[in-house]
Amino acid sequence: MNxxxxxxxxxxxxxxxxxxxxxxxxxxxxxxxxxxxxxxSWMTTHTPKISQSLPSDELRKRKIQFIKxxxxxxxxxxxxxxxxxxxxxxxxxxxQAENLANECFNVFYAxxxxxxxxxxxxxxxxxxxxxxxxxxxxxxxxxxxxVGLDDYxxxxxxxxxxxxxKPHGDIFQAALTKAGVNADQCLHVGDHxxxxxxxxxxxxxxxxxxxxxxxxxxxxxxxxxTISHVRELLPLLLAR
Numbered sequence: 001m002n003x004x005x006x007x008x009x010x011x012x013x014x015x016x017x018x019x020x021x022x023x024x025x026x027x028x029x030x031x032x033x034x035x036x037x038x039x040x041s042w043m044t045t046h047t048p049k050i051s052q053s054l055p056s057d058e059l060r061k062r063k064i065q066f067i068k069x070x071x072x073x074x075x076x077x078x079x080x081x082x083x084x085x086x087x088x089x090x091x092x093x094x095x096q097a098e099n100l101a102n103e104c105f106n107v108f109y110a111x112x113x114x115x116x117x118x119x120x121x122x123x124x125x126x127x128x129x130x131x132x133x134x135x136x137x138x139x140x141x142x143x144x145x146x147v148g149l150d151d152y153x154x155x156x157x158x159x160x161x162x163x164x165x166k167p168h169g170d171i172f173q174a175a176l177t178k179a180g181v182n183a184d185q186c187l188h189v190g191d192h193x194x195x196x197x198x199x200x201x202x203x204x205x206x207x208x209x210x211x212x213x214x215x216x217x218x219x220x221x222x223x224x225x226t227i228s229h230v231r232e233l234l235p236l237l238l239a240r
Contacts, residue, residue, distance in 0.1 A: 020190030167199030
């Protein structure tokens with residue numbers, strides 16, 4: 001692991017730390033599995049014709065195909081799910097399919113916010129928040145207030161609110177502008193080598209890769225620092 005010794009640290013000028021959310025602060029996979037199961041349970045009760053006709057694997061395949069057929073929605077995760085459900089409920093002759101789709105999505109969305117933080121996340125964020133402005137940049141649709149992190153972060157930018165999500169530069173530039181800092185005053189922490197590390201580097205932002213073994217590193221550059229848990233940020237950034 002890199003050891004940062006101020007004032008010679010390459011991070012000595014950092015004023016803002018931006019975090020990815022899913023799979024950086026909690027397990028995004030487990031959250032989505034839970035949300036999908038919650039939605040499926042709702043559909044079993046409220047749209048039983050679908051549940052009886054389409055097993056969960058088939059439903060998932062249909063959603064994937066729907067996004068392939070509607071490429072303009074591929075980065076709009078919330079909108080894509082609502083439109084898919086509307087089409088599905090219409091196909092099975094449920095009345096007021098759009099209203100039903102929104103109700104179903106709301107059930108999914110609420111479950112999607114029920115996250116379990118990785119160990120020590122709250123403590124780490126609380127300590128970092130004393131020294132840095134914290135922001136979030138995510139391609140998902142997590143809500144800071146709903147997941148219980150709004151007290152630690154100044155704001156969150158969601159990829160679906162932009163024409164193109166991470167790793168494209170618009171969302172990173174918007175974050176810098178909103179935070180009021182230059183690129184070299186920001187450190188981005190995330191688990192994805194492309195979405196997080198490549199995107200941040202191309203925006204001129206310092207990079208901290210949270211390596212969890214899920215994504216191989218295939219770039220011709222190295223992250224400025226590599227960690228395996230956000231708790232490692234404290235000795236790296238707060239060492240005196």
